[in-house]
Amino acid sequence: MNVCGKILMASVTLIAGLAFITIAAPAAGQPDQLESWNDGPVKNSLVDFVSRVTMEGSPDFVPTAERIAVFDNDGTLWAEQPIYFQVQFALDRVKAQAPKHPEWKQQQPFKALLEGDKKAFAAGGDKALLEVIAVSHAGMTTEEFNETVKDWIATATHPRFKKRYNEVVYQPMLELLAYLRANGFKTFIVSGGGVEFMRAWVEPIYGIPPEQVVGSVGKQKFELRNGKPALVKLPAVDFIDDKEGKPVGIQKFIGRHPILAFGNSDGDLQMLQWTAAGSGARFMGLVHHTDAEREWAYDRASPVGKLDKALDEAAANGWSVVDMKRNWKRLFPFDK
C-alpha cells in the first residue's frame, strides 16, 4: 500500500472511530443528535440503551437486522389535541361530502360530526373514526384516497398553532427517529390511526417509508375498472391496530419482536408489555403530556389520549416516562 492508500485507510479508520464515539456519548465539540432533549434520566437512558445494543462485544449487543423500534403516532410523534387529527380529517371530509348524502343528517356517527359534536365523536375512539373513514370513502380507489389525504395535509391548519398538521410534530422525536436510524435501527410506526391516512404524508416528515407503517386497515377489493386494475375501498374495517391489536399488528406486519417501543396512552400498553417481554435489552418509553403552556397537560381523565394504567405500569416496571415540560427543550420544529 502506498502513502496515499495509508492516508485513505487511516482516514476511514478515524471516521469510523469518530462515528462510534458519537454514538456512545457525544464528545465535546461533536453535535448532539438529541439536541432538543434536556439532559436528564430519559435522555441518558436512551443514549445508554443505544450504546449497549450497538457496541460489538457488549453483552446486550443486538445485530442490526433485529434493531426494530416501534412508535405510536397520535400523541407520540405528532400532537392529538384538541381532537385526533384524523378525526378532523374525517369531519372535513364528511362536511365536504354531506350535500351528496342527505341521509347522514339523521345517521350516527355522521350526525354528531355534522352537528359539530367533536368531543362526543372522539370519545367513540378509533372504531367510530375508522367506520366513518370506511363508509365515507367506500368506492374510492386507494390512489384517490391518497390524493384526498395529501390535499387535506397541504391545506388544513391546526386551530391552535395555525400550522399545517404535519408541522405539529415533536422535534425531539424527529431527532430520536434519526438517531436510532443512524445507529442501525429500523423505525416503524404502530398506530391506531388508519394506515393509508398515515402513509400519504409520513415519509418526508418522519423518514419512515410506507412499508414501515403499521396501522388500522379498512377492507379493500381488487377489481378491473373499465379494464384497468384498481384497489377499491369497501365500507368495512379489517383490522384495528390498538390496545391488544398492537402486538398482533406487530407480529402480522413486522414479524419481529421490537427492542424499543414508545407510546403515550393506554392504547399503547400492550405494545409496551409485548416489547418488554422479549429477552435481552429493551427500552420502553411513554410521552407524558405535562406542558399546558407549550402544548397540553393531560393524562388519567382525558377523553383523547388517556394515560392511566400504562402510567402505573411504567412506574412499576421502570419504563422511561418523558415529562414533556421538563425533558423537552424545544417542542415543535416551528418553535424557536
Next chain:
Amino acid sequence: MNVCGKILMASVTLIAGLAFITIAAPAAGQPDQLESWNDGPVKNSLVDFVSRVTMEGSPDFVPTAERIAVFDNDGTLWAEQPIYFQVQFALDRVKAQAPKHPEWKQQQPFKALLEGDKKAFAAGGDKALLEVIAVSHAGMTTEEFNETVKDWIATATHPRFKKRYNEVVYQPMLELLAYLRANGFKTFIVSGGGVEFMRAWVEPIYGIPPEQVVGSVGKQKFELRNGKPALVKLPAVDFIDDKEGKPVGIQKFIGRHPILAFGNSDGDLQMLQWTAAGSGARFMGLVHHTDAEREWAYDRASPVGKLDKALDEAAANGWSVVDMKRNWKRLFPFDK
C-alpha cells in the same frame, strides 16, 4: 485539495463509474451477477429494465425508495412439486399430533392427510392448507410455532432431491434477488403460503427479512400466559394472500406499487396485472416449469401451480416468461 485527495476523489469517481458499467452490461472481466441465467431475451430484459430504472436522467428512472420488487415463493423461488412444501409440513405435523387427536381419523381434511391422499388435499389449495395449519397449531404461541417450523426445515428432506427443503431453491432467482438489491431494490415475498411459516426460514436463504414477507395470515390473540405476554394462534384464517388477495396484500402490507413482479401460476395473475397497471417502467415475469429432466414440466393442467390464464396474459401483454429448461443454466445451488 492535495494530491492524495485528488487520487482519492478520482478513485471514488472511477469506482462509481465501474459500478455503473457493471449494472448496465457486465463488461469483459466483470463478474456476471446473473451467471446462472443463459443469455437470451429474458436475461436481456431484466438487465435492460434494471439499467433503465436506475440510470439518473433516464426517462424511466425510479428513485431508490420506490424500487419495490415482489416475488411469489412456491414455484417461483423454491420448488413446489410433488406437493407444496408447506403441505408436506402440515402432513408431518398432523401425523405427529394425530395420537392426541383421535377425532381427526373421521374429520376432513385431516382424514385425507392421515390416509396419505396428498394430491386430493393439495387440490384443496391454500384454503384447506391454511385451515389445517390454523387448527393443528391453535393454542401455540408464535414462538413455539416458529421453533416447530425451524425444526422441520432442519430435518425433513425432499423426496426426489434428498435435500433439505430450503436447499430446493432456484439459484437463478437467488442471483436475481441479490442483483436487484445491489441496484437499490427492496425485495419482498408475496406468497399464498403462511407468513409465519416463511418468516421462520427465508432470511438466511433469500436475504429477505421477516418484515418484507407478505403471506397468508392466521388469526392471533394477545394474552397474558402465567403473567407473561404471549401471542397465541387461533383456529381461524385471517387473510388469504392469493389471486385477488395478492394486490390487496401488497397494498395492506407494503403500501407501495411494485415496479417488478415475478410469479409462476394463475395465483399470481392479479399481482402481475396490478404491477403492470402502474405508470412508468415495469417488469412482469413468469417462471414456466418446462424442465422434466432437472425438475418438472407442468402448466395448464397441473393441480399444483396451475399456469393457464397467466400464460395467455403474458403472451398478450409481452410479459417475460422464463423457459426453465432453456433459460436457466443451473437450477439449484446443489447442482454442479
